[in-house]
Amino acid sequence: MDFLSHILWANLLFRKKQWRWQGVAFAILPDFPIALVMPLYILGYNVDAMRQLWSIDFATHSLLVIGILFVLASLYLKRYYYPLIFGSTLHVFTDLVTHKGSHAGYPPGTALFYPLTEFRIDGIINYEKDLWFLVLNFGALILIYSYIYLKGKKQNEGV
Numbered sequence: 139m140d141f142l143s144h145i146l147w148a149n150l151l152f153r154k155k156q157w158r159w160q161g162v163a164f165a166i167l168p169d170f171p172i173a174l175v176m177p178l179y180i181l182g183y184n185v186d187a188m189r190q191l192w193s194i195d196f197a198t199h200s201l202l203v204i205g206i207l208f209v210l211a212s213l214y215l216k217r218y219y220y221p222l223i224f225g226s227t228l229h230v231f232t233d234l235v236t237h238k239g240s241h242a243g244y245p246p247g248t249a250l251f252y253p254l255t256e257f258r259i260d261g262i263i264n265y266e267k268d269l270w271f272l273v274l275n276f277g278a279l280i281l282i283y284s285y286i287y288l289k290g291k292k293q294n295e296g297v
């Protein structure tokens with residue numbers, strides 16, 4: 139899924155949580171390795187060298203890695219670190235559904251159990267090419283955000 143949608147959906151789902159902004163941060167963190175590399179790829183730099191960076195991207199999209207990081211962070215903080223597990227798994231599951239086929243030289247699908255296995259599960263929607271999904275996704279976001287905004291405005295006027 140695209141960067142903006144990851145932010146907007148996470149912000150929506152976590153809006154009533156005390157850890158809202160940390161959850162949003164963890165919902166976009168998995169894409170940082172590829173976000174750093176993508177401009178270079180677009181400019182035509184050596185793609186083979188960049189493939190080495192994909193392993194980092196595979197790791198940030200692995201439920202296994204996220205689970206281990208969650209346990210370590212929770213042990214360190216002596217409390218369950220919810221923003222990490224909810225933010226990152228939200229990211230991975232939306233990618234799992236919306237990453238169909240390869241895009242920009244990146245292999246198709248998501249490797250949920252990397253580095254144990256690089257077996258990738260291909261998505262059912264291509265978020266870049268399926269226009270109906272683009273319209274549905276952003277249409278839903280606009281409607282939900284508008285509803286929340288108008289509801290908040292109405293409540294403020296009522297007080």
Ligand SMILES: [Zn+2]
Pocket residue numbers: 139168169199229233
């Ligand atoms: Zn991603």
